[in-house]
Amino acid sequence: MIEFRINAKSMEELASQLRVKASKLQDYADEFVAAALAEAKRVAQTIVPVRTGMLRASIDYEFMGRGRWSFSAGMPYAGFVEYGTSKMAARPYMRPALERFVTIVETEMDKYIIDRLVGD
Numbered sequence: 001m002i003e004f005r006i007n008a009k010s011m012e013e014l015a016s017q018l019r020v021k022a023s024k025l026q027d028y029a030d031e032f033v034a035a036a037l038a039e040a041k042r043v044a045q046t047i048v049p050v051r052t053g054m055l056r057a058s059i060d061y062e063f064m065g066r067g068r069w070s071f072s073a074g075m076p077y078a079g080f081v082e083y084g085t086s087k088m089a090a091r092p093y094m095r096p097a098l099e100r101f102v103t104i105v106e107t108e109m110d111k112y113i114i115d116r117l118v119g120d
Helices: 011-047 054-058 078-083 094-119
Strands: 059-065 068-073
Touching (some): 011 059, 011 068, 011 094, 054 068, 054 078, 068 078, 078 094
């Protein structure tokens, strides 16, 4: 059970305090996603096949605005390596990284956010 206290003398003050908590909730979620994507980037860069290092160097994530993130490999041939072609077997590196990201989110995000909210 989650428990935190809000002391408000009026409905307006209560509404204001709840808006602050909601805003902090999104901030905490974005903090957590940034850390989880950093781990996904590390995983992808560890397992991506390397010939020149350009594909590995192009793997990155970007904050696109509250609650919006991008995780990609920026080389034009990135999809061919990930999914393969008729002449080359797939060598997935983004999918395993995203699977790690999903595992982190599913197992750790709620505790992180609750700890941050309760600690305010």
